[in-house]
Amino acid sequence: MSKSALNKLKDTDLTTSEHGQAVGLSLDEFERAVKLIGRVPNKVELGCIGAMWSEHCSYKSSRVHLKRLPSAGPRVLVGPGENAGVVDVEPGNPQGWAVAFKVESHNHPSYIEPYQGAATGVGGILRDVFTMGARPIAAMNLLRFGRVAHPKTPSLVDGVVRGIGGYGNCFGVPTVYSSAEFDAAYDGNVLVNAFALGVLRKDRIWKGNASGVGNPVMYVGAKTGRDGIHGATMASDSFSAGKESERPTVQVGDPFKEKLLVEACLELFERGAELLVGIQDMGAAGLTSSLFEMASRAGSGVVIDLDQVPARETGMTAYELMLSESQERMVLVAQAGKDDDVRAIFHKWDLDCTTIGTVSDDGVVRLRKDGVEVCVLPATPLADEAPRYERPFTAPARPEPLTRVDVQALKKNPIQIVLDVLLSPSTAPKTWIYKQYDREVGAGTLMDGTHAAAALVRIPETQIAVALALCCNSRQCSLDPHEGAVRAVVEGVARISAVGAVAVGVTDCLNYGSPLVPEQMGQLAAGVDGIAHACRVLEVPVVSGNVSLYNQTDDQSVLPTPAVGVVGVVDDLATVAPAMPLKAGDVLIRIGAPPTSLEGSFALWGKVGRKGALPVLDLAATSILCGFVRDLRRGGHVLDARPTLLGGLAQCLFDFARCADLSARATLPVDEDFFASFLGEERLCFVVAVDNQGVFDVQRRCADAGIASAVLGALGVSSSFRLQDSGGDVVFDRPFQKLVDDAEAVVPDLIASGRRRSA
Amino acid sequence: MRARVIVRLKPGVLDPQGAAVEDALHTLGFTGASNVRVQKLIELDVDAADADACKLLVLEMADQLLRNPVIEDCGVEVLQ
Amino acid sequence: MRARVIVRLKPGVLDPQGAAVEDALHTLGFTGASNVRVQKLIELDVDAADADACKLLVLEMADQLLRNPVIEDCGVEVLQ
């Protein structure tokens, strides 16, 4: 049934299971709801139940799997379940610093309206973080777009990038890291995952609790309009032709209002428990999810007068007020009698702040509108007894390994193969994107993704820095969802190790297709297992995350994309050289054993079909390697370090050279295969740049640690970028500046081609 | 021929800019100002035989570039 | 009373937005488009006794806030 029959109902009209379908409830779920509340819900109640039990809010398909993620650890202060996870940065200091962080998807909205979709995605994740009491100091994003040749791709890239910049720049958070890749699998479903991290004192963490009978429930921030009604159910559904008319009104972000909110909230937090009891942002499913979740966490109830909710439009119904996804709004519970003090803080920042109800003790959410009770629902059962499904899934089939023929075909034209890797939109420099993000606001950015393997941002007024990266090799995940997910974690840990940081926490955003398709559910299950396994071995807990399902249009689903955000800490930023400029003559040393095959490598993607058997990564050895590089990076002769990732060693060397603005030359040690060593990705190594005097020292330390190392070459010896095989024969040789110019032009050309193509 | 396109946010779509201008007007003492909306107005010369052809052409431009159909409506006027 | 303020860049002032729109129109094949200017249009309700008072008030708002005289001209129309 379409939404129109539901639209005709009034707030208090009773509903049927068919109306249930219109809010995304299956027949079983509708009956479950009836049983739970002992009667048939009216329209408002049905709307609340539909939203709370949507995939987006209830995680009904993924919850059974998420339980397997390791979320405990000595540094974990707040694990999954709250708005964001919180990790201890200064374990020895009871009043010391902590970081709150989370990653969240805004995929569906960004496809419909790229600018606003991406902007409100950034806004949402920032609110999740500052709701915990943290001041946001860094943001990242992971973007996946369709083929460059797809007619929609250029405008989607342009809109999403502008949207992220438009919101983050105005709010004042530096966007320090961005991963953007392209693949036909995302033609009809882009991925926009936004990450935010904030800092707070560990003895001042706030949670979304509505406790204390009689305490006022207050609404702050923007007024409520008819934006995005049913957004949560939309995110729990796939796109298909003909559904366009059911699109909700697009949410428009107001970063300025969010800036006012963060300042006002932080001032309120300063005043502490004298004024405040609990606070939560209104995210997906708006007022509904915040009220039900806050009450259920505290085991309390709330009585709300919806006439007090500031509305942007006239004549809004209870149903609309409860389900609107207008942005930049929060709910808080204040101490009784302190309404005026709270209001004064928000008024200073020119924000609306209204008391809309009180906390009760009967565990029920009661809503009144125009003097009539329009909703009486138990909070905890609705939040806790949401349906949970063990959806059937099938273990992903392992693809065939590469054959000799596949590899031989590739080897015929080594120059082209290397060029294809270096000049692919997925590996090409994202300078065009980064420039549109303010990466330095806060004046604490030591390194960002334009020049380093990971971002490094100082905690204000301290000598501590936080390292971050947000990663996923979706192609490897599509070959092997488990191993690919393992490697997403490894990539993040490797990146932050390369800037000298110790990994302290992980957040993940699981982007998959439909949970109703057993193969796709199997990818999710395997992805969770992969993350769980890697996090266990690498001893880093998962403290927050998000699941985005139904990323499919008709039959085409996205590549399995578990985005993994890794956060690390550098205790004393004096120990990491501040982005020391590299100079001609600096030596490039490879650390770690090189790959011996091309299984799962980017060079073969799209050339051999879905083929390639990724070997199981030796996590223990990789962990030791990362730790070793981290220690090398701290002080001494190592000026910079990078792991070999997408595009293998060739790409890594090129990035080194490009960022240093110096060409590079590399020769393989004896007995190595040119293709496996330069383009293989089945194993992780690092490249470090070392000043000339330090070469012997670094090699000795490697030998002492039993870690393989090889001097490959140096920076700036000539004007060409040259790769030589084990025999010293030149296989790839290009004028460096030309190569850089070509690579830098890839993304801007893509945008320009969009203009031409729509002609 | 000179034409004018007014691009306005659809009803119900938040206009943060309009709201901010309204607030600022109030602070400046213009308390009687309300429902402020900030819109875009694009004026351009068009090569067209007559007003009808001009209007059609500009509507086409609006659909392809000047407005974002997801959040914006537009109106076209031919000036001379 | 509803009024409309059109804020336009003064003749000598470069209009980067207009230039960008013109470029884009040309690449889309609308080669006959020229002299594209992107302007701001502000619509608002005003508490005023009559059209003249309304216009005066809005002109005052324009001078105090809505336009920057260094770069912008403006015109006021009373709609109803």
Next chain:
Amino acid sequence: MTVVVVTFPGSNCDRDCITAVVEGAHGAALRVFHKEHELPETTTAVILPGGFSFGDYLRCGAMAARSNLMPAIQRFVDAGGPVVGICNGFQILCEAGVLPGALLRNRDGRFHCEEVELEVSGDSPLLVAYQRNENIVLPIAHGEGNYFADDDTIALLERERRIAFRYVARDEQGHGAINGAKKAIAGVVGGPQRNVIGLMPHPERRSLDLHGADDGMPLLEALLSYSEHRRHS
């Protein structure tokens, strides 16, 4: 001696400026909210920081220029007090008429965050810590930094050596390649005693050890020493 950093609701570089003054230049700094009507009596210098003062809605800096504190800042300027407006602060000073001209949207319509090479070119007590015609590198981060003023004003600025900074990279017409700024103007000197500077680049982002470069320090140091010098004379 106190450097006042003004906080408008959407300022987001106010803390950065305080850190630069305190940690970088070892001075004293104080945040003052835009709703105040007076500057503290101890004020010896004022910084209008970057950000999006009122969301940059309508025009950047338009609403901030009309906020409560602006008349007091104007009086401070008239009395010769040193004032620096950075990025949005520059836009505010232009909107308030403290400095001539206006900042339009970047020519390519995009936000730019990148390092730019600048030539220090004007005469002001706030520029004395730079060498004359020295080239420095500072980051910019703006969507609307395309400086405009009518030709007479530009001629006057040139004649009076009141162009504080110019972008080194120019287009064929001599405008700033990065954003289209007329005559590549990145910063302007004003005030009765050349005591005001507005600039688009961010000196506070190149003022601490961790920034790896300190090309912003001479401006901050001059701001401090000039206010110190005024206090004693």
